[in-house]
Amino acid sequence: MRPHPRLQRRALLLGGGAMLTAGMQATSAEVLRTTTWLRAWDSHGNHRTATPGDEQGADWLAAEARALGATPSFESFALDRVDTDAAFLEIEGERIPGEPMQDAPDTPDGRVMALASTGNNLAEPSQADIHVMELAPTAVYSPDFARFRRESRSKALVVITKGAAPGLALLNAESFKAPYGPPILQVSSAAGPRILDAVRRGAALRVVLRTRRTRTQARNVVVTLPGRNRTRPKLVVMTPRSSWYQSTAERGGGLVCWLEALRALIAAPPGRDVILTANSGHEIGHIGLDDFLARRPGWDQPGGASWIHYGANIGSAGGELHILSNADDLRTLFQAELTTARFPANRLAEKTFVPNGETRDIHKAGGHYLTLMGTNRLFHLPQDRFPDSVDVEAIARIAAGSAAAVAALSK
Numbered sequence: 574m575r576p577h578p579r580l581q582r583r584a585l586l587l588g589g590g591a592m593l594t595a596g597m598q599a600t601s602a603e604v605l606r607t608t609t610w611l612r613a614w615d616s617h618g619n620h621r622t623a624t625p626g627d628e629q630g631a632d633w634l635a636a637e638a639r640a641l642g643a644t645p646s647f648e649s650f651a652l653d654r655v656d657t658d659a660a661f662l663e664i665e666g667e668r669i670p671g672e673p674m675q676d677a678p679d680t681p682d683g684r685v686m687a688l689a690s691t692g693n694n695l696a697e698p699s700q701a702d703i704h705v706m707e708l709a710p711t712a713v714y715s716p717d718f719a720r721f722r723r724e725s726r727s728k729a730l731v732v733i734t735k736g737a738a739p740g741l742a743l744l745n746a747e748s749f750k751a752p753y754g755p756p757i758l759q760v761s762s763a764a765g766p767r768i769l770d771a772v773r774r775g776a777a778l779r780v781v782l783r784t785r786r787t788r789t790q791a792r793n794v795v796v797t798l799p800g801r802n803r804t805r806p807k808l809v810v811m812t813p814r815s816s817w818y819q820s821t822a823e824r825g826g827g828l829v830c831w832l833e834a835l836r837a838l839i840a841a842p843p844g845r846d847v848i849l850t851a852n853s854g855h856e857i858g859h860i861g862l863d864d865f866l867a868r869r870p871g872w873d874q875p876g877g878a879s880w881i882h883y884g885a886n887i888g889s890a891g892g893e894l895h896i897l898s899n900a901d902d903l904r905t906l907f908q909a910e911l912t913t914a915r916f917p918a919n920r921l922a923e924k925t926f927v928p929n930g931e932t933r934d935i936h937k938a939g940g941h942y943l944t945l946m947g948t949n950r951l952f953h954l955p956q957d958r959f960p961d962s963v964d965v966e967a968i969a970r971i972a973a974g975s976a977a978a979v980a981a982l983s984k
Contacts, residue, residue, distance in 0.1 A: 599969035607829050607969040610637065614828060615821045615959035622815045622853045622861075623654045623791040630814055631792045634851055637832055638796055642839045648793045650864035652749075652854065653786035659683070662731055662758055663779035664771045669764045674732070674757035675746035675857060677722070679782045685729040685756070686779040689772045698724035703778050705768060707733045710953040713744045714929045722754030729780040730757045733765040737950040743817045744953075749857035756782045791815070791853040793861050798838055800845035800983070806876060806941075807846045808982055810834050811862070812883035813855035813931060818955045822962035826887030826947065826971065833972040834881075834979040843983035855931070862931045873938040879903070881979055882932045884946035888968030890961065891950065893919040897928045898943035899936060907943055907978045914974030916967060918945075945975060 599607075613633055618626040631647065638645040655675045662669045673679070687702030695717035704727045712718045722730075736742030741761040758780050760768070771778065794814070812827035828851065835849055852861030872878040881903075886892055894911075896918040898904045904921055911917045927933060932942045951957040 599966055599973065603969040603973055604965055606833075607965050607972065610829050610832060611821060611825045611959050611963055611965065611968070614825050615819050617819070619818055620814070620816045620820060620824065622855070622857055623652060623789045627791060627815050627853055631794055631853070634794045634814065634828065638794070638835060641832070641836050643796045643798070643835055645794055645796045648795050648864065648868065649790045650793070650854070650861065651788065651790050652857070652860060654789050655784050656787050658783040658785060659781050660758060660783075661781050662760060662764075662768065663781070664768065665776055669760055669768070671758045671760040672741065672743055673782050673784055674744060674759060676748040676752045677754055677757040678752055679784055680729055680756045680780055683783050684779060684781045686777055687728065688775060689731070689778045691769060691772050695721040699727045699730070702728045703731065703780060704729075705731045705733065705772055705778075707735045707762075707765065708744065709735045710742050710744050711929070713747050722757075725755055727755045729782070730755050731768065731778070731780060732757055732759045733762055733768060734759050735762055736952060736954050738954055738956060739763050740954045740956060742953040743856075746857045749860060756780065758782055791861065793853060793865055794851040795865075796835060796849040798843055798847045798849075800843045800847065802844055803846055805845035807848060807872070807878040808843070808979070809872065809878050809880045810847065810849040810883075810979055811880060811931060812851050813859075813861070813885075814851040815853040815855045815861070817856055817953055818957060820953075820957050821959045822889035822892075822949050822957050823885045823952060825959070825963060826889065826968045827883035827885070827945075829968050830883040830887060830945070830972045830975050833976040837976040837980040838983060841980055845983060847983050852931070859931050859934075873935045873940045875939045875941070877940060879982065880932060880935055880940060880942035881975075881982070882930070882942060882944040883975070884928075884930045884932075884944045886947035886949035886952060887945055888964050888971050889947050889949035889951070890964045892948040892964070894945065894947050894971060895920045895922060896943065896945060897922045897926060897932070899924045900941050900943065903941070903943035906981060907945070907975060910978040910981070911971065911974040913977070914970050916970040916974060945971070
């Protein structure tokens, strides 16, 4: 296994040559646990909320928590899962498969056929019957994109997804419970040249989107560790565990950190209540977190609880590590422990920076939180698979440092 490039550079700076000293490497036990957990996660298949892969992920994580000595529980919540009957773009008899945007409606009467326009300027809502645009997965966090959808007069939008690598880099459904705007078909960037050429030539496009909503349930995995002093503010350790694909780098690093934090807390029982939650519903508007909070009103408010969020892409291959937090004490503690573990964060965001993930609403509510997250060139792509998308050494090291920080916070 190759060490992370940053660790190689650090060894050179310290005079260690191209070889890392034993004291700078994650322990073999940490690496073995990390590898085992990541390989298992990758084996479940697609982790979309309330699908077989998501259910398998919940059962697997609960079993791992029990193996560490905890008593996990499941908190179920209801949802109307989007199941796709047809999703494609047809050009001159050729069908290009895609995926529906899960917070947008179906095409009227099941289809739209018309001439199309193109353009990525979100400040100018489209007037064409079909509008084609190229967007990255992060576009959903832009207020301009939401406004574009609301003001568009198009009968359908076609989004050519633009991840950092070729493929179908799906956009999250931030308004899953309240669909809006025109129907949206997402297609792979590989189909982009063919589609854009057809639009330039004035060829008619046919967009077909037919879905159905299936009433079902998903589960959060929750572990509660009572503290010696139960009057103190609680500590919540959270990570999402659902996604569009296997998403091994996107979700796997956070799950390893979650399990290592649990392992540390079992070894040294906490002084205050600690609740660990691994939530489904991430890619469809964070609805698993919504359910968790609905059962615990006020925890996202000042004085309610402290939150540690293991976000996306922790320890992805070639990625960076970022700290997002509105709290000086948490920022200082985590960076110190990560530095001790020889993997300090590359970036500490400004305290006023609003996160895009689960801690976005906690930030806006004034809650006390820290998020660890990274960068990932395979973000939201089906290629995000074990072993190529992850840096096992980096994940093991980050998990060790952050687990030490969680243990210190729990005292």
